[in-house]
Amino acid sequence: MKIIISRSIRTLAIILLCFPLSGGCQQSVINISLDAVNSATSPFKLTTGGNISHYGNRINKWGAGTFNAVKDVGINEIRTHDIKSMDWDLIFKDWNADPLNAQNYDFTAADSVMQGLVTQNFVPFLRLGVSFAASKSRRLPGTNPPDAKKWAIIAERIVAHYVDGWASGFKYPVKYVEIWNEPDLNFYTGTPDKFRDLFRESLIYIKKCHPNLKVGGCGIANFALHNNYGDLLIAYLADPNSDGNFSDRTPLDFYSWHVYEQKKGSDVFVKFAGLVKNSLTKYGYINTESLCTEWNSALPSPYLKTVDAGVDVGATLIAAENFGVTRIYFYPLIETWGMFNIANMGTAQFAKNKVNLKWNSMAWAHKAYSDLRSQAPLRLPLVINNNNVMAIAGKTANNKTIRMMLCSKQQKKQLQVNIKALPATNYDVTWKVLTSDGINTTKTQSVKSTADGSISLSYNRSSVGLMLIELQAN
CATH class of the missing domain: 2.60.40 (Immunoglobulin-like)
Known part of the structure; x- marks a missing residue:
């Protein structure tokens, strides 16, 4: 060659x-x-971030310097998905309670996560919805809020707690608010039509209350296969009355999606990015950002320990930049199949305060791309x-x-x-x-x-x- x-x-x-x-x-x-x-x-234009996922609640237990390795590879934003304590129904525990009454919210566990992220100088990417724990058990009302208007208020009050100081809260540097995660994979258990109403209602309400935030979603797992949460959702937002009049178009700052199995070729990423871009353009969302809020070069497998996995990570980052994806969040950062491994993961010692993150080939590839981008802007x-x-x-x-x-x-x-x-x-x-x-x-x-x-x-x-x-x- x-x-x-x-x-x-x-x-x-x-x-x-x-x-x-x-x-x-x-x-x-x-x-x-x-x-x-x-x-x-x-x-x-590409900004890189990551998901701490199931170990996010330990961010305050592992010591201040533990996550320096994450920042060293160029990741400064952390998405709050798959952290159980961030689930909306564990914060607002009684569905029948008044959503405007601060006493009906328990932010204790969620605050610990958010405080840890900010203390370690990460920018939180706030996901509103439920984690895998709720999805696995189909926990109600977590995976299927009964009323879209009420849930929109609950979701907005959670946002207000972290950006406006509501309910003895904070004014954290949150920039992006993502509504839901993978509604096409049991993180939502209602019908697609009902989800569209829930999504649109909360999208409009949160954006109205917080115009300076970028609000979007829905973190679809497979845009190519699950049309009800992909193209048809975008079409509904553009023309909710299906009357051909787009004057009632729903504002959409970003649309988010996921992709895995990059070992099959970076063309998989290109396919998904292209499908999303085409749908947004088709329905007039020219300025709506395309965000990949979960990706990995493969699902859990020995392959992730190989140099080839690092090559796949480099290729995917290039594809994201080339195809107009503005943000991309690796999933998971810390786990047996993440960018960083912990030698004693799964043992009693793992729960202790001090742990050391070990880089693998995927982390090194991410750093190589991040260094190149920052050194040649x-x-x-x-x-x-x-x-x-x-x-x-x-x-x-x-x-x-x-x-x-x-x-x-x-x-x-x-x-x-x-x-x-x-x-x-x-x-x-x-x-x-x-x-x-x-x-x-x-x-x-x-x-x-x-x-x-x-x-x-x-x-x-x-x-x-x-x-x-x-x-x-x-």
Whole structure:
């Protein structure tokens, strides 16, 4: 495989390439071109977050520095789903009580979670609904509130507690409020029609009371298969009376969805992102954000301990940036199938205050992408001659650094990169690869661009995997 990257530029660029994970290359030469002189740049838009999930209630027990590893990979927002104490029906325990009376709410356990997140400098992404524990038992009224209008008030008062200080509450830096989670997988046990009413009622009411928040949902598990909670829900929001008059369109700041099994190829993520984008556009929600609030390279399996899983994570992050997804939240961060493992998970020692999070390949891949994005904030358009190759490019503000990140499962390939850079400039080049131990330097060299600004680099490896190529002008 020969890769040619060419540019007519006077500035430097960062190039991030991801090769197809579910099939081989169709051409022996992959040409990638960009123009960093005449092309308009734009900032990277993707924000990355995560789900602490079932262990979220321990955030105050594990010590202040425990979650530094999460922030080190570029994650600063935590979604509050699958934390049992955050379930609405455990906060508002008596459905027949007055939802406007603060005495009818018990925020004690939920406050501990939210305080822990904020104390450790995370921004909470507030999910309103129920966790897996309620879904598994189909706990009522948790999975099926009897009245949409009343539940909208309850949901809004929970929001008010955390952003307005209601009921001896707080003014936390919450930006996003997500209504429900996976209504298509037993987290909601009513009918799709009833859910639409519940969703729309709470969406309108929360947004009216908190216009500065971004309000949306519904965290659908499978947009491709479950149309009642996908395309038809968006259609209903756009025209709730089905009269062809969109003047009563429901405001929708974001639509959220989930996807797993990225080991089948990042094209799975692309498919879901494309379906969501098409539906939003079709029904006039041009400015509505697309958020993936749960994703992982696979469901629980030994595969998640492999370097290939890290390659899949890198590929998915590229796909999210390329296809206009504005936020993406990995699930779960801390668990046997998460980004971070705890050696004594499942033992009595696990409940003690001090634990150490161990990075796996997925965490290292996430950090590699996060570092690239933060170090090269000016994104450049690319032209590629192969539809199976995804790429992202950007440049540094001082025009002195080139970085590349390559993701490929292709075996026994020669890598050749030809770059147009600054004329007659010396560069220090570092080659790094993802291994089971992290990101390791495998080769260093010094090169000088030719008179016309060209640089040629080559490297032989049995597998590219996830590779970082860093060029620094000196």
